[in-house]
Amino acid sequence: MQWFRNMVRPEKNDFLKLLIEQGNHAILIVEALEEYLREPGKPTKKNAKQVERDADEIQRILVYELNDTFVTPLDREDIHALSRALDNFIDYVYTTVEELQIFQLAPTPALLGFSELLKDMASSMQLAVERLQDHGGVAVQHATNVKKLENQIEDLYRKTVAELFSNTETVPELIEMLKMREVVRHISNAADQGVIFADTVMDINIKVY
Amino acid sequence: MSIEFIVILITALVFDFLNGFHDSSNIVATPIASRALSPRAVLWLAAIAHFIGPFLFGTAVAKTIGEEIVNPNAITLNVVLAAMLSAVLWNLITWYLGIPSSSSHALIGGLIGAVIVSVGVEALKPQGLIVVTVALFASPVLGLFAGYLLMKATLFLARGASPRINWFFKRIQIFSAFGLALSHGANDAQKTMGIITMALVIEGVATEFIVPIWVTALSAGMIAIGTATGGWRLIRTLGWRIYQIRPIHGFVSQFAGAGVILGAALFGGPVSTTQVMSSAIMGAGSAERITKVRWTVGREMLIAWILTIPAAALMAALLYWPIQFLF
Numbered sequence: 001m002q003w004f005r006n007m008v009r010p011e012k013n014d015f016l017k018l019l020i021e022q023g024n025h026a027i028l029i030v031e032a033l034e035e036y037l038r039e040p041g042k043p044t045k046k047n048a049k050q051v052e053r054d055a056d057e058i059q060r061i062l063v064y065e066l067n068d069t070f071v072t073p074l075d076r077e078d079i080h081a082l083s084r085a086l087d088n089f090i091d092y093v094y095t096t097v098e099e100l101q102i103f104q105l106a107p108t109p110a111l112l113g114f115s116e117l118l119k120d121m122a123s124s125m126q127l128a129v130e131r132l133q134d135h136g137g138v139a140v141q142h143a144t145n146v147k148k149l150e151n152q153i154e155d156l157y158r159k160t161v162a163e164l165f166s167n168t169e170t171v172p173e174l175i176e177m178l179k180m181r182e183v184v185r186h187i188s189n190a191a192d193q194g195v196i197f198a199d200t201v202m203d204i205n206i207k208v209y
Numbered sequence: 210m211s212i213e214f215i216v217i218l219i220t221a222l223v224f225d226f227l228n229g230f231h232d233s234s235n236i237v238a239t240p241i242a243s244r245a246l247s248p249r250a251v252l253w254l255a256a257i258a259h260f261i262g263p264f265l266f267g268t269a270v271a272k273t274i275g276e277e278i279v280n281p282n283a284i285t286l287n288v289v290l291a292a293m294l295s296a297v298l299w300n301l302i303t304w305y306l307g308i309p310s311s312s313s314h315a316l317i318g319g320l321i322g323a324v325i326v327s328v329g330v331e332a333l334k335p336q337g338l339i340v341v342t343v344a345l346f347a348s349p350v351l352g353l354f355a356g357y358l359l360m361k362a363t364l365f366l367a368r369g370a371s372p373r374i375n376w377f378f379k380r381i382q383i384f385s386a387f388g389l390a391l392s393h394g395a396n397d398a399q400k401t402m403g404i405i406t407m408a409l410v411i412e413g414v415a416t417e418f419i420v421p422i423w424v425t426a427l428s429a430g431m432i433a434i435g436t437a438t439g440g441w442r443l444i445r446t447l448g449w450r451i452y453q454i455r456p457i458h459g460f461v462s463q464f465a466g467a468g469v470i471l472g473a474a475l476f477g478g479p480v481s482t483t484q485v486m487s488s489a490i491m492g493a494g495s496a497e498r499i500t501k502v503r504w505t506v507g508r509e510m511l512i513a514w515i516l517t518i519p520a521a522a523l524m525a526a527l528l529y530w531p532i533q534f535l536f
Binding site: 067068069070071207208 | 364367368370371372374375498500501
């Protein structure tokens with residue numbers, strides 16, 4: 001009878017709302033990163049750990065709903081792919097903030113550059129999921145922007161790593177270099193998730209429109 | 210018994226085998242592709258239904274073919290042999306290409322070609338030809354619409370459901386496949402039974418047109434064996450090449466197809482099981498998303514369907530002379 005009740009008055013399955021919520025959290029986590037880089041000593045207003053936990057919870061709910069719903073607004077595997085990419089993005093940015101704190105790394109111009117690019121990427125992803133339902137074409141424009149930003153992040157990543165390798169002479173410098181390399185590697189991983197996200201948006205667009 | 214009778218008996222049984230092999234793929238493709246049952250189980254189920262069917266009911270197809278398309282007096286053993294050989298060839302060609310096409314249409318085409326060569330155009334019955342032609346063009350349209358509408362309705366009704374509903378969509382296909390196979394077996398084995406019995410009458414072995422039990426058993430057996438063999442090229446086309454069939458598509462296309470076939474039977478209009486089932490699959494897919502269906506596959510099928518009758522007629526006409534020469 002559960003089925004009958006749902007048929008007559010279905011619960012609204014808000015997959016797109018949940019995805020937008022995940023997009024909002026992607027922006028929040030990048031803001032936490034930015035805030036930390038601005039003033040490393042101060043405890044950040046946006047608690048990165050809390051943002052990451054909330055985002056995880058949203059994804060758990062989304063997956064649960066997906067497993068409980070037969071008719072979905074988009075192909076179920078596409079919804080899952082978008083959600084997973086956003087979640088991984090958030091996880092990698094969170095890892096970056098954590099590592100900066102644990103390694104006690106001072107902000108560098110490169111790191112500020114990364115955070116600027118990541119912020120643009122997060123807001124493009126958030127806009128893409130917001131437009132997905134009604135304006136697929138606009139969503140694709142945002143996805144294209146995500147891909148452009150990923151190229152810029154990878155360029156900056158290579159430049160940064162090259163600099164790290166060439167400016168290392170003493171052992172303490174080597175240790176600092178390894179720390180920094182670890183952090184930028186995770187930033188690059190976050191950007192890769194952005195590409196996966198953008199590809200999925202384009203797949204959906206090809207299928208639906 | 211003459212040599213020609215034995216040749217006809219063998220050809221009829223080969224045609225019967227191919228009929229099961231070829232046309233039952235429409236019925237078994239969706240339960241197989243949506244994993245309602247294992248392929249082996251589905252094929253066994255369909256084979257059993259095809260074996261039972263001929264004993265139960267059905268004369269419609271045989272009657273249409275034997276009386277309504279051409280003047281019954283024009284049907285000689287040579288004509289029947291040419292028609293069946295061309296139908297066998299056409300079925301083999303379409304099987305090789307992986308395109309589901311109607312065995313009944315192939316036989317009708319063969320009959321038309323052979324009769325034109327042996328007696329002349331005047332032996333054709335225009336009314337019967339019109340009925341067949343209308344059915345030829347109506348079947349795909351009806352299947353497409355029925356599949357489309359039932360899919361829309363099902364999606365609407367299932368909007369509050371959890372994916373556990375797939376269990377229902379899978380299980381119900383066991384019954385629908387059995388029912389469809391039963392009706393298909395009943396109608397299609399009739400053709401073979403009719404042909405063999407007619408040959409018996411012409412040979413003077415039987416004095417009147419009553420199908421002996423051994424003929425029914427033989428026809429039912431051959432169509433069942435053909436079904437159990439499984440026309441995998443065709444099953445792949447229907448289950449995977451149009452689009453990946455999932456349980457809901459299987460459920461929708463089986464019930465939409467059965468609805469059209471039953472409805473047509475009630476109103477006396479013959480439709481092709483093959484065409485209805487294949488187009489119902491396309492209809493179900495396009496209701497979900499029009500681009501889900503690979504329409505190039507649909508176009509291939511449509512071309513084959515339109516070509517079936519002329520091509521079979523041409524082959525039968527060409528086969529008629531060597532047959533005339535031999536017997």
